[in-house]
Amino acid sequence: MAGELPFEKPLVELQDKIKELRRFTEEKGIDFSDEVQRLEQKAKDLAQQIYGNLTPWQRVQLARHPERPTTLDYIQLLFTDFIEVHGDRLFGDDHSIVGGIAKFDGHPVTVVGHQTGKDTKDNIKRNFGMAHPEGYRKALRIMQQADKFGRPIICFINTKGAYPGKSAEERGQSEAIARNLREMATFRVPIICIVIGEGGSGGALAISVGNRILMLENSWYSVIAPESAAAILWRDASLGMRAAESMKITAPDLFELGVIDGVIPEPFGGAHRDLIAQASAVKTVIAEQLEQLGHLTPDELIQDRYEKFKNIGKYATL
Amino acid sequence: MRKVGAPVLKDLFGKKRKFATVPSETLARVPASADMAKEAGTKEKEVPEGLMNKCPHCGTIHYSKDLEKNLRVCKGCQYHYAMSAPERLQSLLDEGVLTEEFDTNLITANPLDFPGYLEKIEQDKANTDLNEAVITGEGILGGNRIVIGVMDSRFRMASMGSVVGEKITRAIEQAIDRRLPFILFSASGGARMQEGILSLMQMAKTSAALSRLDRERLLFISVMTNPTYGGVSASFSSLGDYNIAEPGAMIGFAGRRVIEQTIRQELPKDFQTAEFLLKNGQLDMVVHRKDMRTTLSKLVEMHTSREGVEAWQESSPLKSH
Numbered sequence: 001m002a003g004e005l006p007f008e009k010p011l012v013e014l015q016d017k018i019k020e021l022r023r024f025t026e027e028k029g030i031d032f033s034d035e036v037q038r039l040e041q042k043a044k045d046l047a048q049q050i051y052g053n054l055t056p057w058q059r060v061q062l063a064r065h066p067e068r069p070t071t072l073d074y075i076q077l078l079f080t081d082f083i084e085v086h087g088d089r090l091f092g093d094d095h096s097i098v099g100g101i102a103k104f105d106g107h108p109v110t111v112v113g114h115q116t117g118k119d120t121k122d123n124i125k126r127n128f129g130m131a132h133p134e135g136y137r138k139a140l141r142i143m144q145q146a147d148k149f150g151r152p153i154i155c156f157i158n159t160k161g162a163y164p165g166k167s168a169e170e171r172g173q174s175e176a177i178a179r180n181l182r183e184m185a186t187f188r189v190p191i192i193c194i195v196i197g198e199g200g201s202g203g204a205l206a207i208s209v210g211n212r213i214l215m216l217e218n219s220w221y222s223v224i225a226p227e228s229a230a231a232i233l234w235r236d237a238s239l240g241m242r243a244a245e246s247m248k249i250t251a252p253d254l255f256e257l258g259v260i261d262g263v264i265p266e267p268f269g270g271a272h273r274d275l276i277a278q279a280s281a282v283k284t285v286i287a288e289q290l291e292q293l294g295h296l297t298p299d300e301l302i303q304d305r306y307e308k309f310k311n312i313g314k315y316a317t318l
Numbered sequence: 319m320r321k322v323g324a325p326v327l328k329d330l331f332g333k334k335r336k337f338a339t340v341p342s343e344t345l346a347r348v349p350a351s352a353d354m355a356k357e358a359g360t361k362e363k364e365v366p367e368g369l370m371n372k373c374p375h376c377g378t379i380h381y382s383k384d385l386e387k388n389l390r391v392c393k394g395c396q397y398h399y400a401m402s403a404p405e406r407l408q409s410l411l412d413e414g415v416l417t418e419e420f421d422t423n424l425i426t427a428n429p430l431d432f433p434g435y436l437e438k439i440e441q442d443k444a445n446t447d448l449n450e451a452v453i454t455g456e457g458i459l460g461g462n463r464i465v466i467g468v469m470d471s472r473f474r475m476a477s478m479g480s481v482v483g484e485k486i487t488r489a490i491e492q493a494i495d496r497r498l499p500f501i502l503f504s505a506s507g508g509a510r511m512q513e514g515i516l517s518l519m520q521m522a523k524t525s526a527a528l529s530r531l532d533r534e535r536l537l538f539i540s541v542m543t544n545p546t547y548g549g550v551s552a553s554f555s556s557l558g559d560y561n562i563a564e565p566g567a568m569i570g571f572a573g574r575r576v577i578e579q580t581i582r583q584e585l586p587k588d589f590q591t592a593e594f595l596l597k598n599g600q601l602d603m604v605v606h607r608k609d610m611r612t613t614l615s616k617l618v619e620m621h622t623s624r625e626g627v628e629a630w631q632e633s634s635p636l637k638s639h
């Protein structure tokens with residue numbers, strides 16, 4: 001099994017042993033079928049035990065899995081006629097954000113998402129999915145066009161965060177994110193946001209002001225990456241696990257906190273185990289949500305989005 | 319400039335005054351222990367806490383009263399000390415106070431059950447006499463009614479949690495209902511980590527409220543004071559029709575240390591100062607505290623007089639010809 005995670009090791013070892021026994025049976029003609037059967041049942045139970053009780057930190061690891069499907073994977077599987085567009089018309093073209101127009105069930109939509117790389121070379125081109133201001137401004141330009149032409153917007157969120165760099169600050173990283181938050185609130189079209197992997201802070205939020213926010217089961221979305229939180233709270237970045245456990249960053253946590261509208265289930269062991277099945281689950285959810293939002297007028301869509309965010313937060317009154 | 323010499327200190331020490339070793343701004347709240355007090359009597363640079371204050375930038379020693387009279391600006395180097403929210407309102411508004419304060423009944427909850435969070439809130443409440451890190455309300459500035467919000471960095475570094483986000487959002491909604499300009503003084507370390515994702519979402523909430531203010535064609539002036547970072551910088555504070563900052567204020571999305579660790583190169587000395595932002599096109603102006611009241615009054619006045627082409631035509635000097 002490629003790209004196994006530390007917590008999957010006992011399962012992988014067991015599966016290796018089963019393979020070995022099968023090979024023995026074939027090569028040496030000794031019958032291990034009873035033992036194989038027993039171990040297979042054991043492996044099934046173990047898988048259930050591991051994947052059925054994933055801890056927040058294990059989910060974080062799955063969300064970061066090198067083979068986890070990216071925005072472009074989903075675009076390819078969920079839409080037809082995708083035409084990618086480029087550039088913010090102000091400075092450049094940021095490859096850590098992709099977007100364009102496509103058809104969903106035969107209807108034109110606008111698609112925007114963070115894009116991480118599939119290998120080192122691609123990751124350098126994509127800046128590991130961490131956008132500069134020009135990335136957010138490209139996203140805004142594409143979404144404003146969707147608003148102009150009345151196309152629903154579908155956003156895929158997958159970023160460790162906005163890029164913390166000198167050039168990003170010089171070009172107004174704060175302003176780029178802030179402007180997106182304000183402008184997304186004004187669009188007269190349905191906006192559906194899906195966190196597919198990592199939802200790192202303001203960099204994730206910058207394309208997440210939607211009427212509906214959904215998260216894949218093993219994705220995370222947080223005010224700060226767990227390691228960074230640990231570095232600040234306990235001055236020790238290696239305590240990322242502890243931060244992940246205490247900061248309520250998983251999809252079920254966010255659903256309970258009233259931040260997201262639903263959790264999209266993942267195949268056993270994570271989205272990368274069965275991309276086709278995962279894409280199909282995402283497609284069903286988008287179709288459902290588009291159908292629901294289709295009943296709202298442009299003004300109602302704006303109001304719906306406003307109320308959604310207005311209601312997020314917990315405070316007490318004297 | 320008044321110079322404070324060792325003899326004065328010794329006299330004060332003799333009277334068992336409270337001392338702190340380095341009563342610069344950052345350490346002002348460190349309790350003066352008996353040992354520190356002993357030490358204070360022996361070193362010339364030390365000044366009595368409360369009565370005097372040493373500028374963290376240039377070392378000039380001020381009588382606290384003089385510093386207050388000077389709007390908490392160092393006479394030596396023009397360093398702008400942090401102002402509390404009540405001090406800020408006092409320095410700006412015609413009456414020195416709000417005519418109406420909003421939402422004083424909103425108080426902090428502990429949505430993530432974060433250990434020790436509410437205890438820290440209680441401490442800051444006791445130290446500041448505030449309920450949370452922002453005061454909002456209506457006031458009069460230069461004869462014009464405004465809605466104003468002022469963040470107070472003494473309270474949890476004025477980080478934005480649910481209460482801060484909600485109070486700012488409601489203040490913006492009040493500005494819309496009353497058709498008044500909105501001014502917000504930000505100072506913030508960023509997100510309130512103990513409120514996790516709910517803190518992040520306040521960025522979207524406040525910005526969405528500003529989109530309504532924008533649509534209603536009402537004025538929003540954002541004044542950034544030291545420091546304005548993270549989630550506050552990346553939401554309402556960058557969205558002013560006019561973005562103003564105080565001299566030397568540190569403003570940015572990511573902190574300097576994080577950036578240095580990421581890019582592994584040295585950053586310019588003035589990186590993320592108000593002046594750096596002005597140079598990079600991120601601000602309209604850097605305004606000295608002594609000029610803040612006048613500048614804001616003028617801006618408000620220019621947006622409060624009758625708007626539009628019609629008003630211009632009516633009052634145009636060309637009309638009489």
Ligand SMILES: [Zn+2]
Binds near residue numbers: 377392397
């Ligand atoms: Zn000074």
